[in-house]
Structure formats: C-alpha cells, structure tokens
Amino acid sequence: MSTPYAKLPGWVEYGLVPLINLAVAFVVAGLVVLLVGENPFEAAYHLINGAFGRGEYIGFTLYYATTFIFTGLAVAVAFHCGLFNIGGEGQAYVGGIGVALACLWLDQTMPWYVVFPLAIIGSAFFGALWAFLPGWLQAKRGSHIVITTIMFNFIASSLMVYLLTRVLKPLGSMAPQTRTFAEGGQLPKLDWLLSIFGLNIGTAPFNxxxxxxxxxAFAVWVLIWRTKLGYEMRTMGHSPSAARYAGIRESRITVIAMMISGGLAGMMALNPIMGEQFRMQLDFVQGAGFVGIAVALMGRSHPGGIIPAAILFGVLYQGGAEIAFEMPSISRDMIVIIQGLVILFAGALENMFRPAITRAFAMQGRRAAAVAQTKGA
Amino acid sequence: MDFFHVLVVLLESTIRVSVPLVFAALAGLFTERAGVFDIGLEGKMLGAAFAAGAVAAVTQSVWIGLLAAILVSILLSLVHGYASITQRGNQIVSGVAINFIVAGSTVILGEAWFRQGGRTPALAEGARFQTINFPFADAVRDVPILGPIYADLLSGHFLLTYLAFAMVPASWWILYRTRFGLRLRAVGENPGAVDTAGISVIWLRYRAVICCGILCGFAGAYLSLAMTAGFVKGMTAGKGYIALAALIFAKWRPKNVMLACLLFGFLDALAIRLQGTPLPLVGQVPVQLMQALPYILTVILLAGFIGKAIPPKAGGVPYVKER
Known part of the structure; x- marks a missing residue:
C-alpha cells in the first residue's frame, strides 16, 4: 500500500498526532456527557481525582494498567507481523486455565514464588495454544485471522462456562468458579513500591x-527491534512479498508471532486470578482483551507507548468507577464509549488530521527557508 | 404425530431467531461484496434496536421507530464508510470501534433518558409489530400435516419476518441482475477496472455501505419492536458476529446466506430445546457445545475442510487512485 503522506519529524509522528487524535476522542466523549445532561469538566475532575486522589486509587489504577499492558503487548506483537489478533479476549480467558491449574495443584504446599513461575508458564502456554490454531489455520489453510480469532473468542467463552460449571467447580458449590486459593496462590502486593512515594496502598490489589x-514490555522491545525473529516479523508486516523474496518462512513466522501474542494475552490472567480474586471466576477478563486493541493502537505498537496508554486506560477504569459513584447518570459504560472513540480516532481515522498537520509543517518549513534566504542575501 | 409437533415448534422458533441473522448477513453481503469488510454489524444492529425501542416508546408509533432504527444504522454505516472509504483507515479497526461506541452509548443514553437500567420502556400494542395471521389459519389447524405447517409455520409471523425472507431473492436480483449490482460486485473484485470504466469507486462503495445500514436497521428493529417489546441492553448478544459467520459460511451468496442463517438459527433453537435432555448414542450434549457449534463450523469451513470460502478479492483494501 502506498503511503501518500510526507514524513513528519519524530516528535510530531509519535507525540503530536496521537495526542491530537486522543484529544478529539475525549472531546466527543465530553459531548456524550453533555448529552446526558452532566458537566464534562466535573466528570473530568472526578476521573482524575478517582484515579490519583489517594494511594489506594493509584494502586487500583496501576492494577488495571498491568492487565492492559499484557493485552496491549499481545495485540502489538501481532500487529508488527501484519496480523490483527482480535482474540486476546479468548486467549486471556483460556490462559486462566494455566493459572488455575498451577494454583489448585500447589497452593497448599508451596510458597507463592514456586507457584508463580509455574502459573506464568501455564498461562502463557494455554494462551499460546488458543492462538496457535488461528495462526496455523491462517498460515497453512489461508483462513482469515480476524474471523477465526473472533470465532475462537466465542468458543473460548463456551468452553470456559463448561469448565467452570462442570469441571473446575468444587463439589457441592453452586457458584461457577474454582475454590479460593490458599496462600501459595496469592501474589504479594507491591505496597513497598508505593510506600517509597509515601503512598498507602490500602485495599488496592496492585501486585x-x-x-x-x-x-x-522490555522483552517485547528486545524481540521486535533487537532479534532476527523480530526483524523477520517486521519485514512480513511491512511487505509480505518482500519477506517471501528474502526467504523468510511466512507460515512459520505467522504461527510463532501468533503464539507469542497469545502467550502475552494469556499472562494477563495472572493479575486478576492470583492478584485480586484468588480464584478463577466466570468472565474474569471483562473485556481487557479488547482494551488491548485500543492500547496498542494508541501506543503505536511500541512498548514505550503501550505502557503510558495502558496507564491511561487504567485511569479510565479506576476513575470511571469514581465518576459512576459521584454522577449516577454516567455509568461505567462510559469507558466503553471512550474506548471505542479512541479506537476510532487513533486507529481507523488516524490520518484524518495528518494532511492539515503536514501542510502546517510544510508551510513553516518554507517560511524558515525563505527567512534563511533573505538573511543570506 | 408427537415428533411432528415437536418439529413444527422447533422450525417455528428457528424462523423466529433467524430473522435478525438473515437481515444482518444480507447487510454484510452488500458491503463485503463491494470490498468493505464490516465487523460492525453487531454494533449497527444494537444501535438500531435501541433507536427503534426509544423512539417507538416516545412516539408510540412502530413505524417512526422503524424509521429511526434505519436512520441510526445508516448513520453508523456512514461513519464506517467515512473511516474506511474516504480516510482509507483500517476497516476492521473501524468496525471494532463502532461496536464499542454503540455498546457503551446505548446503555448510557438509555439510562439517562428512561432510567430503567439501560432498558427502554415496555412498548404498548400500537408501538410494536403484531403477528400476521393468514386467512383460515385457525380453521385448518386440525388438518393433519398441512394444517400445522400452514397455521404455525407459515402464518403467525411478523411483517419483518416475511420481509427478511423476501429480501433474499431481492438481494440476489439486485446483486446479479441490475447494473448497480454488477458494478458493486466488480468494485469488490477489481476496483481499478471499475475506475477505468469511469465509475466512481468511492460513491459505489458508499451506496453499498448505505444498503448495509438499511438492512441492519431492519435487523435491529426486529429485535426491539417484534421479538421483544422494547430494548434491553446488549440485546444483540453476538448475533452480529453469528451473521458474519453465516455470511462466510454462505461464501458470500444470497441463497446460501439464508440457508446458513436458518442452520445457525436451528442450532440455537435446538440448543434451547435439548437443554438437559440426553440424546441417543452420544448421551447428554453440553449446552455450551451446541452454543459454540456455529463458530466451530465456521472455523472448519474457513479452514477449507468443507469446500472453500473465497472472499471478494479487494475486500479490506482501501482504494487509492494512482497519482
């Protein structure tokens, strides 16, 4: 595909353009708040206060951000390879099996630092497994990855309902969830990290x-920009035909990229299961897989952008709860709207303001050149 | 006779649940045949259902509700069109965005306007569609075999149900027997050729997207004005994605679209019917397996194990005129 847009300076490309897109998304969200009959500035105040007002709030914000870093990285890795993994939701859900199995097996006998590594491996394994099939089907059978991963989200949801109501549920219990884990299945909180800054974590599950x-995030950066595999993935993402001529084995890279992506999405399950609820419940993913799409788009698929984007969505989730508490007509569904608007303006419409920005810069450049000329004369 | 009775009931509910699928899948057929992928069917349907429920509740008129549904759905289609045709953005990203925006705003606006937990008020008789009974339906019900077929299966549905099934041959006729249809299909396969012939690719694709909006509007209105009396939050519950699956399963052909929708609708009806009853040979089938079956079938089909689904060649690719 040809890119009809002139090259812009780095800070404009990675700073100004995403910020403008984000600002437009928030202006539209503000209009929705107005439509509901509330004051958008008051909502913004509650949002910021709810996300940063207390140590406990910051703990919750970072807890949500943790989840979104994982799912954002998952989407980004696939993006670099030219694949749109919309199945982070299902992969994270299935990844929960790995966490639950590790915890149910060892939580009563082993300390958390033995269970945790096994749970990491388990979650990444199951997440990767759930991404392997769509990846393999795309590589070998030519089925479209977007459609298969959507289908796998629904299949995952049915599978997990089955497992949680029939297999993993303790005998005699009615609730569709595993038993509560003993100490070995509970991750330590990061209260010391916040207390360095003089903050009290309170009940926040920041772990x-x-x-x-x-x-x-660091590992993904190394993988994408510092390894041969990452180079091959980026080549495929930019131009599949160039990759083919260069002798890169497309199907192998596709499957590997999808499995890494799925593994990252699966690791998201560690945070809510071992960090907050200490058991696996129905729907514990709660749309985090889809938030990952917005996070990756906003962070331009770079770990350095994904972490702030994930924190921004952490702010929206935690601060959004506060808005819902203070302004009852704005429920937490407001976050879903903002998420959609961010995906629309930072993703699908990312080039809407680019021509104007490019023109502004071209004009400035010409004026600077003219000034230099008159000075020289 | 008892088996026959069960079958009629099952087929009747199959028809009832397939209607939104037929509308939505035909909607997807128009855009995807024109080369614009649309995973925003779910969002458009939901938006239309909300508009229909809300407007019908306020105006007490089913027709104004239907009109509102179509308008909202067209508007959402145009947003998708603007992003993917004019701005040449990623069509999948745009579809995902629309699904989220609608999922959130229907709840927020519904709660702000009606304060019933994201529902719209229950609709009175004049504000929703009534079933249409064919003449003599009650008189012939006792006639063996043909009686129940006429009285229960053919008669007693909503106007939109008949419209949905009438839209199948109509869509076929539009796509395969009119100049607009030929051009629409061409623009999905080779937009460069269409452009060379002096026809605007952009305008054609916009028209396809508008067609999609109209049909999604019907699908949404059916959900909130016919199937139930009012809008309930998240009431599409993945139907848009099932319709998408049906569209692929049908290999982008109108008649197959209807059959695929009926098949998926039948699986849905069967899953409800079979809940907890053991089957011969296999024993009790988990409900979850039945619910996942449409998705599993689509995956298997896409993998090329049951024939091969070949999408329109230019699908998903924005058109850039050579400079």
Missing part, C-alpha cells in the same frame, strides 16, 4: 505481576 508486565 507483583505489574513488574512482570514491565519485564514483558
């Missing part, structure tokens, strides 16, 4: 998987 998410 050690946040550090794992940061490590994963």
């Amino acid at each position: 050690i998987s946040f550090l794992l998410a940061l490590a994963a």
